[in-house]
Amino acid sequence: MTIPVVNIIEACRKASDKMANKDTPLILNEWYVAAFKDEVGRELLARKILNKRVVMYRTLDGAPIALEDRCAHRSFPLSKSHLDGDNIICGYHGFKYSCTGDLVEIPSQSKCPHGIGIKTYKLAETGPLVWIWLGDQSLADESKIPHLPWLENPNWACTSGYFFHPGNYVSMHENLMDLTHLTFLHAATIGTPDYASAPYKTELKDGHYKLIREVVPTTLSPVWGQTTGLAGKDTAARIATSEFLSPGLHQVSVKFYDSALDEETRENYKIHTAHILTPETNNTMHYFIVHGRDFALNDEHIERFMHEQLFAAFQEDVEGLGALEAILDDQDEHHFEISVASDSPAVATRIYLKKRAEQEKG
Ligand code: FES
Ligand SMILES: [Fe+2]
Structure with missing residues (x-):
């Protein structure tokens, strides 16, 4: 039996509809490599991953940190700021954040409200790679990192x-x-x-x-x-x-x-x-x-x-x-x-x- 060409095209379209393409939403709950290990140091490293802007650095004792690259005050990129020990000081008006993302100091006032800050993302290191989890942080399970x-x-x-x-x-x-x-x-x-x-x-x-x-x-x-x-x-x-x-x-x-x-x-x-x-x-x-x-x-x-x-x-x-x-x-x-x-x-x-x-x- 000869299948009309139009049916073949329709079948191809239906098959394509089931497959991911460039317009499919990105998968957030997954480990991705954010950087090579030697890229993350005491210099601030900016990288956009899964449409999220991230800034990475290491604390004085070498732990890798990933924070949202956006100040909670007026959205200045924290990657264009500087480190003060393990803290990061925004390069615009000087808000200071801890490596856990908590806002700890506001230069223009003596009191700093508690419980506000910016997002942090879990990182894990294997071999030369630094992996990041940008989805629901409670689901980040290091045992799920692909093993090479x-x-x-x-x-x-x-x-x-x-x-x-x-x-x-x-x-x-x-x-x-x-x-x-x-x-x-x-x-x-x-x-x-x-x-x-x-x-x-x-x-x-x-x-x-x-x-x-x-x-x-x-x-x-x-x-x-x-x-x-x-x-x-x-x-x-x-x-x-x-x-x-x-x-x-x-x-x-x-x-x-x-x-x-x-x-x-x-x-x-x-x-x-x-x-x-x-x-x-x-x-x-x-x-x-x-x-x-x-x-x-x-x-x-x-x-x-x-x-x-x-x-x-x-x-x-x-x-x-x-x-x-x-x-x-x-x-x-x-x-x-x-x-x-x-x-x-x-x-x-x-x-x-x-x-x-x-x-x-x-
Ligand atoms: S934008 Fe960061 S302190 Fe104002
Ligand atoms: Fe190739």
Whole structure:
């Protein structure tokens, strides 16, 4: 039976309606990375996260603090103020706040009313990351922070970087879930022609979605070939797992080896990349990246080469999805998306994000 085209379009529209997009409300009750640990110190750090302006610093004994970046008096940004010990003094008329957000001093009068101040947000530190909870503070449970043990494992070497990304975080989750795009968007950096058509399998559990792609045999792009010693071989293997771990975190893990050698004798080279997606607004994002490897741990040349090559590839994502965002901004009511089989974990991710957003709204 031939299905009229109009029905296909209608089906696509209905499917799209169930998925999160750039207009879906952001999910507040979740841990997101607010900063790298070494960004938070005795200098005031301003960052807008989930449409909320936050100022961060450390107390004299090193505890990280996050406060609403807005003075309760006339809304001056506290990030443009200064620290006095553990307190923060507004740079406009001098109201003083404690690190718990309480107003403790008003310079123009001797009495300071009790029980007023500004919001504070819970922070938690793991490895090189500072996480923030911007939703209902009574729900902030540190045991729910996604665990990435390799970040603190001395047998892994890590490098990191940051992009301000001019696009929404939902599109970036999709980008990371289906690495078909390596063959096209990253043709000049980390992609190979055989990647897009390589076999894959998916795992879809509620809130945890995976796509595992096995490219065997293959040749490796320079960033992997030159760093693993598998350059020039057409028997290399590249097993890549894309994994949605939370609204703010996606992990890509890859194993490389020479498929011509026995499983018992061949060497495995493993990498992990934490793609940390912290929405600034509905259509901008803080994109933190930590990349780890379990080989060439003390080789500075390899580290520098790998970092340059990878971050050139991540720049391609930022530029590509920035261009895509402009198209999304222009879309009208006739817009629809077509999904294909390899989109299934990305579609599941988007349905999950929409469900979470609607639950919070409810
Ligand atoms: S705006 Fe901060 S003290 Fe007036
Ligand atoms: Fe990419």
